[in-house]
Amino acid sequence: MARFVVTGGSGFVGSHVCDALIARGDEVVCIDNLLTGRRENIDQIVGHERFTFIEADVVNGLPVDGPVDVVMHLASPASPPEYLRMPFETLDVSSIGTRKALDLALEHDARFFLASTSEVYGDPLVHPQREDYWGNVNPIGPRSVYDEAKRFSETLTMAYHRYHGLSVGIARIFNTYGPRLRPADGRVVSNFLVQAMNNMPITVYGDGLQTRSFCYVSDEVRGLIALADSAETGPINVGNPGEFTMLELAEIVIEITRSRSEIVFEPLPTDDPTRRKPDISLAQSLLGWAPEVELREGLRHTYESYLSQQCHLGS
Ligand code: NAD
Ligand code: UDP
Numbered sequence: 001m002a003r004f005v006v007t008g009g010s011g012f013v014g015s016h017v018c019d020a021l022i023a024r025g026d027e028v029v030c031i032d033n034l035l036t037g038r039r040e041n042i043d044q045i046v047g048h049e050r051f052t053f054i055e056a057d058v059v060n061g062l063p064v065d066g067p068v069d070v071v072m073h074l075a076s077p078a079s080p081p082e083y084l085r086m087p088f089e090t091l092d093v094s095s096i097g098t099r100k101a102l103d104l105a106l107e108h109d110a111r112f113f114l115a116s117t118s119e120v121y122g123d124p125l126v127h128p129q130r131e132d133y134w135g136n137v138n139p140i141g142p143r144s145v146y147d148e149a150k151r152f153s154e155t156l157t158m159a160y161h162r163y164h165g166l167s168v169g170i171a172r173i174f175n176t177y178g179p180r181l182r183p184a185d186g187r188v189v190s191n192f193l194v195q196a197m198n199n200m201p202i203t204v205y206g207d208g209l210q211t212r213s214f215c216y217v218s219d220e221v222r223g224l225i226a227l228a229d230s231a232e233t234g235p236i237n238v239g240n241p242g243e244f245t246m247l248e249l250a251e252i253v254i255e256i257t258r259s260r261s262e263i264v265f266e267p268l269p270t271d272d273p274t275r276r277k278p279d280i281s282l283a284q285s286l287l288g289w290a291p292e293v294e295l296r297e298g299l300r301h302t303y304e305s306y307l308s309q310q311c312h313l314g315s
Contacts (some may be wrong), residue, residue: 003028004029004069004228005028006021006072008032010034010041012217013173013217014072015041016220020221026050027051030051033058035057035089036082038182057097059100060100068104068105068107070113070228071111076093076115079182083143087145090149095152112157112168113170115224116150116235117172118239118278119137120147121276122136129237131172131235131236142270169228169233169234174213176216177215179305180305181217192249202250204265204266208247208250209245210245211245211274211275211276213242213276214240216240219293222289223238223291227283227287232287236286237278237282238289240293253299256300
């Protein structure tokens, strides 16, 4: 049994990480300021003897007593509309917040895990994206508050590794979806599902030919924990290489939900990446990890979870 500190643990991905760690017998201290997360995401484990929730902003430090074996740092807004609305919170959590999380790991000689992102590749000119590609990021564009903050987070993590000898693991997470993706968080899967369920127009941005590769959350979390458990430094891409256009995604969502929705086209956000697909050779060879859930199956599970929540726009 190990004692994990999970920042952002009441968010979408973080809450599944907490569930998985508790299920296998670890102890978890979840730190979250509920900026974009929800308390109900952790309802099922609050009260468990091996789970503690601390409501706190990691920018002010991580108020953890007792031993720490692993720090998993997932705190950060992740949905584009949310990080665009909260640029300074986003910059702070990945700079000051990452520093505070690294300091906690250093103090305890713990392993440090960073939830980085495919956004470090920006609008990639190399396809699929391998970890040795340095990316194509607009440093002054609106998305840079997230992209550059995560790039800085990776830099800071590598500095602690090089200068302090801290054991670190950096995961580059590609678009992840599944139950607990907040219906109103503005990401494409939640938007399309809620719109389809309400027979409202499905809002495809641009011409809909841009691509993304979607990973179901149980696969993603298995990969993240495999990296946290390993001694690998990375960065390592953790995502599903299946690549879909947004038009294809809209059609699959309409089919699964048997919706009467029509597709409408809206302006493409500034600097929206054109293509995105992970090369996962490193995750396969170093972690023995590969995704198992294909898009239709994962969307069906997500749809069922939304049905049970009676999802409407704005919820
Ligand atoms: P999310 O918004 O659901 O979860 C983020 C959590 O961090 C929330 O619970 C939020 O309240 C918390 N948080 C934010 N700032 C904080 C702070 N200063 N102090 C304490 N808690 C704070 O997003 P998610 O999709 O679960 O993403 C989790 C992590 O994975 C993020 O670091 C994100 O950048 C990364 N990631 C996610 C995806 C994806 O597709 N879901 C893709 C790439 C990277
Ligand atoms: N998108 C869309 N309609 C929406 C929301 C998003 O067409 O209602 C597009 C968006 O422009 C992007 C892709 O879907 O090309 C994925 O967007 P998301 O915000 O989920 O994540 P990103 O990969 O851009 O961070």
